[in-house]
Amino acid sequence: MTTTERPLVLPGDPISPDLIPSSTSKPLRLGPGLRHVPPSDIVPVVAGQLITNHQKNSMWVEYNNNRYIPTPGDLIIAQILRSGPDLYFTSISPYTPPATLPHLSFESATKKTRPQLAPGALVYARVVLANKHMDPEIECVSQSTGKSDGLGELKGGMVFDVSLQFARRLLMAKSKEEGKVEVLELLGGEGLAFEIAVGRNGKVWVGGEDVKAIVVVGRALRETDEGGLGVEAQRKLVKRLAKGMK
Incomplete structure (x- = not known):
């Protein structure tokens, strides 16, 4: 079991040490x-359910909110607005x-080989910096391996909007409780x-050669x-949609 209790918390509530994962690895x-409030306090800033994942040594507050707040480590889909130097x-x-998104934040990118992304292009990226004092920063390469690890430009396909809660559930589909x-x-x-x-920002990109299949998935x-x-x-829905394609 990856997740345990789901106590309700309010902004500023103290969190019991028993609810904080204690993995040493x-x-x-x-x-x-x-x-995180130095030196060691963890404080909720919204009202919701406190979720603890001991397997991943992580915790968060699940709450209803239509506004995405960037968090370091989040995988997101971003659209290019313009390019600077x-x-x-x-x-x-x-x-x-x-x-x-720095020009060199791509696998094997140099000033000569970096991707040339036009306004409107889509990228799958990871949030690396997010705080109230600076604009968010994202990357399309792993800082530890130098590889893309599935990040980068998303070519073709279509983007569908979903709720933030549903996006989180999709990203955690391997968890027995959340899956x-x-x-x-x-x-x-x-x-x-x-x-x-x-x-994690409520965007799902679906690609493929068959446009009809993309629309059905969305x-x-x-x-x-x-x-x-x-x-x-869900089973009944998929059967109905698959039958409509035939």
Whole structure:
């Protein structure tokens, strides 16, 4: 079991040490809704459920919010707005300032070989810097390996908007407790071929050679999200959509 209790917390509430993961092999990761107050206090900044993932040594507050707040480590889908001398300015949410993406934050990028991204291009990136005093910064390469690790420009395909909560569930689909979203596996089982990139900022990119399949995947995601569908309802939805393609 990866997650345990889900106590309700309010902004400023003290968090019991018993609820804080204590792995010695991984650094503690704080997600949305929590703030570290030196030297050792962890304080919620929003009201919601405190979620603890001992396997990943992480914790966050789950709350209903339509505004994405950038958090270091988040995987997001960003759109290029314009290019400066050394970096791109990108849009990650209607409610956040433009995020910067250095030209050399790509695998094997140099001043001569860096990607030439036009306004409107999409990238799958990771948030590396986010605080209230500076604009967010994102990257398309792992700082530890120098590899893209699946990040970079997203070519073709379509982008679909989903709720922030649903995006988080998609990103945590391997967790037994959080993995109640099976719609993507069910679509693959029906023979649909597609690629997908999920952004914590409520964006899902779907790519593939068959435009009809892309639309079906996007529709399935939206209906599952908006309808709050359980596993059985997801199966019925996929069967109906797959039948409509034939």
